Amino acid sequence: MRTIEVDLDDRWLLPVPSGGDPVIWANEKVATLQSEPDRDPAETVDALVALTASADPTAFATLLFCPDGLPGRALVAVYAAESDLSSLDDLPELAPAALPRQVLPLREHDPTVGRIISTITQVPDVGILGTLHYELLRDGALLEVVVTSPSLPHLGAGMPVFEELIERIIVAPSGSGEHVTA
Numbered sequence: 448m449r450t451i452e453v454d455l456d457d458r459w460l461l462p463v464p465s466g467g468d469p470v471i472w473a474n475e476k477v478a479t480l481q482s483e484p485d486r487d488p489a490e491t492v493d494a495l496v497a498l499t500a501s502a503d504p505t506a507f508a509t510l511l512f513c514p515d516g517l518p519g520r521a522l523v524a525v526y527a528a529e530s531d532l533s534s535l536d537d538l539p540e541l542a543p544a545a546l547p548r549q550v551l552p553l554r555e556h557d558p559t560v561g562r563i564i565s566t567i568t569q570v571p572d573v574g575i576l577g578t579l580h581y582e583l584l585r586d587g588a589l590l591e592v593v594v595t596s597p598s599l600p601h602l603g604a605g606m607p608v609f610e611e612l613i614e615r616i617i618v619a620p621s622g623s624g625e626h627v628t629a
Contacts, residue, residue, distance in 0.1 A: 451507060451527045451588070454615045459608045461519065463509040469499040481516040494518035510612075512594065512605050521596035521605060527616065530589035534559040535582050538589075553583060554610055560584050563610075567599070577602045581609060586618040 455462065461480070464472050473495035482491045495511075495518045502509040507527050511519030532538065536559055553561030564580040577599045581592040592613045596602050 450619050452617050453508060453525060453612070454617075455510070456608060456611065456615075459512060459514060459605070460523065460612065461511045461513050461517075463499050463502050463511060465502070465504065465509070469496045472499070476517060480513075483516045483518070486517075491517050498522060512596070512601070512608065514601065514604060520598050520601035521594050523609065523612070524591075524593045525612070525616070526589075526591040526593070527618065528589050529587060530584065531587070532584055532589060535562055535584060538582070553581060553613070556583065561613075563606075565602075573597055575599065579606065579609060581613045583613050583616075585616075588618045590616050590618070 461476070470492070473492040476495060477488050477491050482488065498511060498518060499509075501522060503524050505526070506524040508525040510523040510525070511517075512521035512523055513519040548564055548566045550558065551563045551565070552558040553563055556562075561583040562581075564578075564582070566578045566580070568576050568578070570576045574597055576595060576597055579592075579594040579602055581590075581594075583590045590613055592609055594602060594605065594609050
C-alpha cells in the first residue's frame with residue numbers, strides 16, 4: 448500500500464470532516480471563517496451540514512471550494528488508488544455517450560497520463576450540474592479529483608485551483624522511510 452498526502456491551498460479549499468458532528472463543525476466554521484456577504488449565519492450552517500451529508504464516504508478527502516466565503520461553490524472529492532495502468536485510455540468510460548463532454552489534457556501531461564473530463568447534466572430538483580473529473584497516473588497510483596457544482600462560472604474560475612490540487616498529491620511507498628509532503 449502507498450501513502451498519500453495532499454497539501455491544500457486553504458485560501459480556496461476547506462476540508463470537510465468525515466466523522467464527528469457536522470452541526471458542531473459547521474457552527475465552528477461559520478464563527479471563524481468569512482461567509483458570503485448578506486447571508487444569514489443559520490442558513491450558512493444549514494448549507495454546510497447539507498454539503499457534508501452529500502460527501503462521498505469512499506473519497507480520500509472531501510473539500511469545499513470557497514472563493515466567495517462559506518458555504519462554498521463546489522464540492523471537491525479526492526480519490527487515490529494503486530494502479531498498474533499505463534494509460535488512462537484503459538479506464539472504463541464514466542459518462543454515457545449521450546452526455547455532452549469535453550476531454551482536455553491536464554496541464555503539460557500527455558492525455559493518456561493526465562486529463563480533465565468535463566460534463567454537464569440536468570438533475571431533477573437541482574437544475575444544471577457541472578462536473579470536472581481530473582485523472583492523473585503517477586507513481587503507481589490513479590489520482591482523481593472530482594469537482595461538482597451547479598455554478599458553471601465557479602467551476603471555470605476554479606480550474607487552476609483544481610489542477611494545482613491534483614498536482615500537489617504526493618504518492619510514496621508505505622514504510623519507505625521517506626517523509627511524505629506536498
